[in-house]
Each structure stands twice: as structure tokens, then as C-alpha cells.
Amino acid sequence: MDETLLIGDHKVPSRLIMGTGGAANLEVLERALVASGTALTTVAMRRIDAVTGTGVLDLLRRLDIEVLPNTAGCRTAAEAVLTARLAREALGTELVKLEVVADERTLLPDPIELLDAAEQLVDDGFTVLPYTNDDPVLARKLEGVGCAAVMPLGSPIGTGLGIRNPHNIEMIVEQAGVPVVLDAGIGTASEAAQAMELGCDAVLLATAVTRASDPERMAHAMRLAVEAGRAARQAGRIPRRYWAQASSPDVDA
Amino acid sequence: MQVWINGEQRELADGARVPDALAALGAPENGVAVAVDGEVVPRAGWPTVALTDGARIEVLTAVQGG
Numbered sequence: 001m002d003e004t005l006l007i008g009d010h011k012v013p014s015r016l017i018m019g020t021g022g023a024a025n026l027e028v029l030e031r032a033l034v035a036s037g038t039a040l041t042t043v044a045m046r047r048i049d050a051v052t053g054t055g056v057l058d059l060l061r062r063l064d065i066e067v068l069p070n071t072a073g074c075r076t077a078a079e080a081v082l083t084a085r086l087a088r089e090a091l092g093t094e095l096v097k098l099e100v101v102a103d104e105r106t107l108l109p110d111p112i113e114l115l116d117a118a119e120q121l122v123d124d125g126f127t128v129l130p131y132t133n134d135d136p137v138l139a140r141k142l143e144g145v146g147c148a149a150v151m152p153l154g155s156p157i158g159t160g161l162g163i164r165n166p167h168n169i170e171m172i173v174e175q176a177g178v179p180v181v182l183d184a185g186i187g188t189a190s191e192a193a194q195a196m197e198l199g200c201d202a203v204l205l206a207t208a209v210t211r212a213s214d215p216e217r218m219a220h221a222m223r224l225a226v227e228a229g230r231a232a233r234q235a236g237r238i239p240r241r242y243w244a245q246a247s248s249p250d251v252d253a
Numbered sequence: 254m255q256v257w258i259n260g261e262q263r264e265l266a267d268g269a270r271v272p273d274a275l276a277a278l279g280a281p282e283n284g285v286a287v288a289v290d291g292e293v294v295p296r297a298g299w300p301t302v303a304l305t306d307g308a309r310i311e312v313l314t315a316v317q318g319g
Contacts (some may be wrong), residue, residue, distance in 0.1 A: 019319040029317065044318025045258040045286070047311065054284035057315045070319040085293045086313050090286035097319060206319060 007179055008127035008148035010066070010095060012202070015067070016037040016192075016226045017181060019206025023215065026059055032209050033063055035067070036219035042068045042097055042206070045087050045166055057091070059201050070097040075110070077117035084121055096121060097151070097204075098130040107157040115145065122146035134168040136175060143178050150176060151183035151204060154195065158207045160187025166198055173199035184248050189218075189225035196229025197237070254306040271299035274310050285314045 005012040018038040033041060043056055069087030074080040077100060084096040092138035095176050100117055102110040109132050122130045127148045127253035134152040142150050152172050162185060163169060173180050182195035183204040192203045203226050212218035230241055256274065257267050263277050271287050271294055287294045290313040294302055304310065 021319055023317060024260040042319030043315035045313045046316045046318075048278070048280050048285055048314040049316075050279050054281060054314050054317065056317050057284045067315065068319075069315060072318050082288065082291065082293070086286035086288060086311075087315075088286075089296060090284055090295055090314055099319075 005179060006093070007129065010040075010127065012066070014223075015196070015202040015230060016223055017041065017202055017204040018209065018219075019204065020056055020210075021072075021206045022210035024210075026055055026058075027087050028215055029210070030059055030063065030172035033059075033065060033222065034219075036209065037223045038065060040066045040068050042070045042204070043091075044070055044072045045083050045090065063198040066239065068092050068097050069093065069095060069096050069115075069235055070131075071099045071102075071134075073189040074100050074117075075113070076100065077113045077120065080113070080117040081120050081124075082087070084126060085124070094125055095127045098128050098147075103194040109153075111135070114138075114142055118142055118147050119145040129181065134165050134172070136168060136171040139172045139180075140175060143176060147178065147213045148185050149179040149181055149201075151181040153184040154182055154191065155185030157184045159185055160208060161185055162187055163198070164187075166194070169195070169198045169200065176180070186222075189221040192222050192225040193232070196226055197233050199233055202226075254304075255302055256307065257309045259310070260314055265304065269304050271302060271304070271310075274304060275312065278312055280312050280314075285312055287312055 014037050016038050017040045018036050063230045069085040071080040080100045100110050100113040101107045118128050118130050129149045130142050130147050131151050139150040154163035179201035181202045181204050182200045186192050186205040186208045195203050209215050209219045258278050290309050
């Protein structure tokens, strides 16, 4: 039996964590979420709009999907801490996907602000899942201040460039004592499978599904890919060889 | 008194509390969080914390993202 993903003391029954950004509308989003089989899904915190109200939240509650608020849009530790506290008040969860990005062009995490915010939020009782660079040293420091998971990027948010530095992801996995979630950059199913083959415990993605031509079908593909990649990791792949090795008996044997 | 709710100036009765600000905005009380002048106001404090003239009130909820 496969063990359940445990983030802090939250049991997460799926290893595909979804985002909700980029979906054309709530109907498309609902079909994609259901097809993905996800049990944990991110939302952003913004000023309430009289028209949309709390629509996303109502949808996630109806689908019985646990909500993971993020701090998207925050540039400093102070902004991220305030946003996380507002999310905890609004949603009644101490889970937070911590995002502190350096600039709009790359959306890459600002490691100094990120570590500062992570430490403050852990001290304040949050279960912190930081979106981080694919930097093994930073990942170790985030775990050191008490983060419940580390979430290295495969490539910048929304690029669909896949996993640009698989070796770094493997090093992060090798040393981590908390779950490693590959977050950002996934473009298609093979890349989600690769993340799991590298030893990640889960994959977090949004754009690859929500902006696909057929989000529902891509969500299904991602679900299968995460399952396949994890099974392959557990099965143990063959070593790479330089020369061929016949898989059929010799003809004169 | 005049307050700012999500960046818009609004008139609230003197002595207004957080629920009055939510009502002025047409916002529900569930699934939202409120900050006044950059500080989170915990839900338990909504009925008792008095808003003051010029207060900057932010009302947030979850939207699609991430």
C-alpha cells in the first residue's frame, strides 16, 4: 500500500496539487479539478469583488477539496506575512503556500525575503509550504526554520519549460526530511512524471492544465502522469548503460 | 465619518464596526478577512472594534490563483 502524503499534520490523499489560476471560468475549473483527482488546491487572496464574491471557495467546499491559500503578488516578507494572516482569518486554515517573488518578469522567489517570511510564519503557528528556487542550500535552510514542505520550481511560473535542472531537484530530494513538491514550470504530462521519478513527493501545477486547449483532459493526463512517475520511482529504474544489452537469448544458444 | 473600504471612500455612521463595513460593501461575513490600517482584525473582534474616521479597511477573500 502506498502511504498518504503528510504535510505537517495534514493528510493529503492526492499527490497532484492543483492551482486555480488561469481557468476561463468556474465550470471549466470544476471539470478540471474533478478530472485531476486533487485533494488540495491553491487560491490567491484579493480584495473581494461584489460580482464574483466567494465563488472559488464555494466550489472547493462543494468538491470537498482542501484549500491552500497562497501569498502570490507579495514582494516582501512583511506583505507575505500579512497576506498569510488574512488568509488564515478568511479560510480558517493554517496552511499557506508562501510566495515572495523578486520581480514580475521572472516571478522567481526572492530567497532573502522568503526565508525571513517563512521563519515568521512558522513562529506564528502556520504550516508553511514555500515556493522556492531549485537551490538545495535554500531548501535546506527553509526546512531548518521549520517549513512543512519545500516546493522548488522546475522553471519560472507559467513558462511550461519543464524541469530545467533535474540534478538540483534530485539533490533537494536526497537531503530533504520534509515532502518535496515540484512547483511551477510543468508544461505537459511527461514533466510531471519526471518530477515524481526524480523523487518528488507531489507536483503542484495550474497553468499546464487551466490554459491547455482541453483543461479537463490535461488534468486527467497529469493525474496519470503523477501516478506513473511515482510508481516508476518506487519500482527502481534500470541503470543507464553505454552499450546495448540484448533482451532476447542468443540465436545459437 | 469617512472611511476607505478596499480603496473607495465611503460614509459610515459614527461608532460603526466591522460588520457595518462589510454590509456597506455588500460582502458576506463568511470566507472573508478584514484588515484595518494594515493590521488583521480577528473575526472575534469584529463586533467590538470601533472603526475610526479615515480608517483604511481591506476586505479580502479567496480568488482563482496559484
